[in-house]
Amino acid sequence: MAIGLTHYLVIGGILFTLGLFIVLTRRNAISILMGVELILNSANINYVAFSHFSSGNVEGQIYAIFVIMLAAAEAAIGLAIVLSIFQIFHTIDVEAAETLKE
Amino acid sequence: MDLTNLESLKYFYPEIILSGTVLLLVILDLVIQNKRVLAPFAALGCLLSLGATLQLYGTSEGWLFHRMVVLDNFSLFFKVVSLLAVLLVIWMSVGCHEIRQIYQGEYYTVLLASTLGMFFMASSTNLLMAYLSLELVSLTSYILTGSLHHNRRSSEAALKYLIYGGVASGSMIYGMSWIFGMTGSLDYAVIREVLHQGEANRLTLFMAFLFILSGFGYKAVFVPFHMWSPDVYEGAPTPITAFLSVGSNAAGVAIMIRFFFPAVSHLGEGGNWDFIPGVEWPHFLLMVSMVTMTLGNLCALGQQNVKRLLAYSGIAHAGYILMGLVVLNNIGLRAMLFYIVVYLIMNLGAFLVVIIVSNATGREDIEAYRGLAWRGAAVPATCMAIFLFSLAGLPPLAGFVGKFFLFAAVIKGEFYFLAVVAIINSVISLYYYALIVKTMFLDFPEPTDQEVAMTPTVFPLLLILAIPTVFFGIYWGPLFHYTNQSLGFFIK
Numbered sequence: 179m180a181i182g183l184t185h186y187l188v189i190g191g192i193l194f195t196l197g198l199f200i201v202l203t204r205r206n207a208i209s210i211l212m213g214v215e216l217i218l219n220s221a222n223i224n225y226v227a228f229s230h231f232s233s234g235n236v237e238g239q240i241y242a243i244f245v246i247m248l249a250a251a252e253a254a255i256g257l258a259i260v261l262s263i264f265q266i267f268h269t270i271d272v273e274a275a276e277t278l279k280e
Numbered sequence: 281m282d283l284t285n286l287e288s289l290k291y292f293y294p295e296i297i298l299s300g301t302v303l304l305l306v307i308l309d310l311v312i313q314n315k316r317v318l319a320p321f322a323a324l325g326c327l328l329s330l331g332a333t334l335q336l337y338g339t340s341e342g343w344l345f346h347r348m349v350v351l352d353n354f355s356l357f358f359k360v361v362s363l364l365a366v367l368l369v370i371w372m373s374v375g376c377h378e379i380r381q382i383y384q385g386e387y388y389t390v391l392l393a394s395t396l397g398m399f400f401m402a403s404s405t406n407l408l409m410a411y412l413s414l415e416l417v418s419l420t421s422y423i424l425t426g427s428l429h430h431n432r433r434s435s436e437a438a439l440k441y442l443i444y445g446g447v448a449s450g451s452m453i454y455g456m457s458w459i460f461g462m463t464g465s466l467d468y469a470v471i472r473e474v475l476h477q478g479e480a481n482r483l484t485l486f487m488a489f490l491f492i493l494s495g496f497g498y499k500a501v502f503v504p505f506h507m508w509s510p511d512v513y514e515g516a517p518t519p520i521t522a523f524l525s526v527g528s529n530a531a532g533v534a535i536m537i538r539f540f541f542p543a544v545s546h547l548g549e550g551g552n553w554d555f556i557p558g559v560e561w562p563h564f565l566l567m568v569s570m571v572t573m574t575l576g577n578l579c580a581l582g583q584q585n586v587k588r589l590l591a592y593s594g595i596a597h598a599g600y601i602l603m604g605l606v607v608l609n610n611i612g613l614r615a616m617l618f619y620i621v622v623y624l625i626m627n628l629g630a631f632l633v634v635i636i637v638s639n640a641t642g643r644e645d646i647e648a649y650r651g652l653a654w655r656g657a658a659v660p661a662t663c664m665a666i667f668l669f670s671l672a673g674l675p676p677l678a679g680f681v682g683k684f685f686l687f688a689a690v691i692k693g694e695f696y697f698l699a700v701v702a703i704i705n706s707v708i709s710l711y712y713y714a715l716i717v718k719t720m721f722l723d724f725p726e727p728t729d730q731e732v733a734m735t736p737t738v739f740p741l742l743l744i745l746a747i748p749t750v751f752f753g754i755y756w757g758p759l760f761h762y763t764n765q766s767l768g769f770f771i772k
Binding site: 187190194197198201207210211214217218220221224225228229232233234235237238240241244245248251252255256259260262263265266267272275276277278 | 407408411412415419422423426430431432433435436437438439440442443446447450451453454456457458460461464465466510511514515
């Protein structure tokens with residue numbers, strides 16, 4: 179059986195769901211950031227697959243490169259914020275670091 | 281016209297000037313000891329950029345940089361709005377004690393970079409550019425939110441903002457990838473043509489729009505993507521809260537109009553837009569609009585922290601603004617643009633009074649406003665009453681005129697139920713706005729309440745914001761004319 183567009187899209191969908199699941203269930207801030215990365219990469223897989231199989235141009239692959247770059251920027255800022263959370267609260271558990279409430 | 285990179289540059293001065301100011305600020309911050317000059321320098325850069333933007337009116341319209349961004353009246357309008365917002369916020373920051381603890385150079389650099397992102401959000405005509413501009417605004421907003429040193433609320437707000445923002449923009453590009461798959465292009469003009477040929481699966485298209493709305497809706501603060509807003513508004517430094525509530529909200533609305541109108545709808549006769557047939561999108565937006573304004577107003581009722589209360593009121597106002605989108609015609613869009621300008625003025629004014637009170641007392645809860653008018657702050661208290669009544673939509677203030685145009689558009693579009701819900705919501709909102717006014721004027725101060733003195737830097741700004749709020753409520757003709765002119769899209 180040849181590997182086609184559908185296989186890639188299914189992988190993308192699974193990755194997206196896993197990423198969302200991690201973000202919703204994990205309490206560790208760094209795990210949550212990793213979940214966000216999974217969501218971004220699921221979109222990347224879609225772009226590259228669509229670009230290869232259906233659109234016939236490289237726009238999708240260029241998009242994926244930009245997403246990778248922005249994911250790095252976001253991770254840098256995210257880790258800086260997590261570090262500042264750790265300095266103040268001495269934990270990176272997002273539920274323990276909760277002072278803003280209704 | 282469709283310009284190449286070099287030809288585009290002469291229509292690109294506002295962005296070039298702003299980018300240059302950002303870079304010069306970084307260098308100035310390194311060489312200059314007296315950090316006080318940085319704020320006027322940043323303001324000067326914004327003023328020059330504003331001048332360049334105004335110069336571009338009436339020159340020409342077209343795609344720039346190989347159809348990456350577009351130059352038309354709509355994008356120019358949002359450039360003017362973002363620049364006005366950032367100029368007023370810079371002025372507010374100078375008079376705010378909270379901001380003095382932050383590294384001045386970094387603060388103004390990141391603030392202007394965020395404005396640059398807003399420029400592109402309003403003018404991008406390519407899915408890649410839309411994502412990049414949205415992320416530029418998001419990333420800079422995370423930094424600004426968390427910029428207070430060793431402050432629990434600020435860091436926590438930044439973390440929450442980052443997580444919600446990451447998921448929302450991740451979902452958005454996932455949805456965009458489906459659009460790309462269905463149309464084979466990232467360019468808005470091509471997307472519109474392919475989608476209107478009617479071969480795309482309706483259900484897939486609806487799901488893709490839903491994912492994309494998560495990204496836009498998170499910027500413009502629509503339910504159910506609003507959860508970050510109360511925490512972030514409370515934790516961020518107050519000028520940044522003000523900036524996010526008007527600037528980033530307006531940019532979110534801009535990118536949304538740009539995508540859902542010129543990119544996927546056809547402009548029909550008499551200013552009516554035809555959405556893709558078979559996709560029940562407008563009715564979905566109608567639901568979102570009603571839920572957003574109702575939830576925002578109901579949650580605002582019990583709030584004790586004024587910044588948090590204004591956050592919920594901001595959610596409610598996002599719901600009002602969304603009403604103009606539901607009717608799918610130019611009347612609604614014009615009403616939205618008008619309301620955005622009015623909301624910018626009155627909301628910045630309300631946050632300015634929050635800064636004045638928090639400068640004097642260090643507090644942001646409603647109790648700090650007890651008898652404010654009798655504690656040497658009669659002018660700020662009066663101005664606050666004007667801003668709050670304008671937010672509630674009472675005549676003869678600007679907020680009333682803005683709401684009137686929105687309601688008129690909805691009633692003309694025969695969405696009577698939506699109009700009734702919106703009017704009930706306005707009545708609910710009057711309660712919590714009037715509660716603050718009552719606390720300021722009718723309650724008498726306790727002996728422990730400090731005097732609230734005003735610094736000379738904020739007094740002119742207070743008048744600059746209060747006078748238009750009254751003025752546009754009485755004589756709105758010029759502003760209405762301007763926003764009508766601003767609704768010009770370059771389509772082909």
